[in-house]
Amino acid sequence: MNTQVFKTDGAKITVFLDGPDWDGAATATVGAFTCKTPESGAEVLDQAITFIRTQGIRQILGPMDGDTWHSYRGVIQTDGSPAFLLEPRDSLGELEVLKAAGFAQISGYFSARVPLVQTAQTVPPETANFSIETWDGSDPEKLFDQVFELSCEAFSRNAFYKPISRDAFMAMYMPMVGVLKRELIFFARRPDGTLAGFLFGTPNYAEGPKPTSAILKTYASLERGAGQHLAYAFHKAALAEGYDTAIHALIHDDNLSGLRSAAEHADVFRRYGLFGLKLDG
Template sequence: MTHHQLKNEGARLTVHLDGPAWDGAVAATIGDVSFRDRACGAALMDQALTMIREAGRDRVLGPMAGDTWHSYRFVSESDGTPPFLLEPSNRPEEPAVFATAGFLPVARYFSARMALADVDPTPPPPTDAFHIRCWDGTAPETLLAEVFALSSEAFAGNAFYTPIPQDAFLALYRPLMPMMRPDLIFLARAPDGALAGYLFAIPDYAQGPQSRTVILKTYASRVRGAGRHLVHACHAGALALGYDTVIHALIHDDNISAARSRREGARIFRRYELLGLRLDG
């Protein structure tokens, strides 16, 4: 992937010229943004957009470090609580510079919080299509390879999705595995043992090592109903482990997960936006 790092005395960013498709055209992305000074950020933004135009791109997404597998999105609304583990955060100057350059929201997301005591304890109807178990903590590379294959299939229809090689995926998740609790990784397996779905949850260590909040980070499935069963297993399992709060993290507003989170009564505490700019007007 072609990318260029730009910086001046008060700002830095990275331009990726080969980002996701947007309305049928390859978009450039601007990510790894840090604007300590608005004027410096604006000057760097002008330089980045000139580079993108000269490269022949007429779509730009940001903030996005090349693709949605990496860091993207600005916080657009907040209740003021501190960021949770792995949550994107930004200075006010950063979205302001993007807005001044003409960027507008192209996708919206939210995070919501709920007390585990308020979760409906009724399990979903039983099924013979799969069974849910916690990961046993063995063979992490094998598990990640299975998760990569399922994710590549399940996320392929998402807006701004870009496939990545398995090695790149493993490089993203390997550093997280030591922080993960096997009893907060839930796997749905078909009768033949094939992975039908997965859910990764992680304690919010940003609150400290004894955090009583668990983050429902990622889940995906290839079998209808598996997502619902996985979420229920996560809520019930986290409650049994002594956690009292769950965060439904970084959900796209139009995703089925959003409807599920709202239906369960989770309260939104943060909103995010991905921004886009059409250079052809």
């Protein structure tokens, strides 16, 4: 990844020159942005923008560590509740610096929570197109290999998608094997055994070694209705495992999963934004 780090007294930012396309044009991203004061943040951001200009790039996304496979988005609204596992950090100060430089929000996301006793009230309609199964806990490399293939196909339709190599994907996700809880990982499989969808849930270890909430972190599907079945299975399993609360994490405002979260009467507790800047000239 073609990157450049800029530092000033009290601020730091990383430029990723090979970001995802935005409106069909080459785009850089800025991420890993921290600043102690608005002035130090503005100074380091100006250096980053000047550098991007010299590279002939006229579009910038942020906060984003290169692509949507890595950390991106910043908190724009919160009720002050503690961060959950793998959540983007609170970056309101840095976002104000971005906005002052002309960045505008171009995409929105939210996280919501719901008591598990009020979830999974409606059984999804039966289907012969796929069946839901849990991960048996064996061969994690094979698990992530299948997840990689389906993710690339399912997420390729998303805005700001950028392909990733299998090796890069494995390097990100294999270190997570030690914290995976197989009872919260589900697959939707077609009758021929091929993968139609997956859902990764995880205990919210940010609460400590005995968390009371479980996170519906990531799911993707290629078959209509698979997401609904996967979410139903997750909520039932999380309740059976003794968790009190489900966290519906990092959902795009326009995503169908947002409607499902609302149908469970989940309460939004955090909102996030992705911002963009188009440079003149």
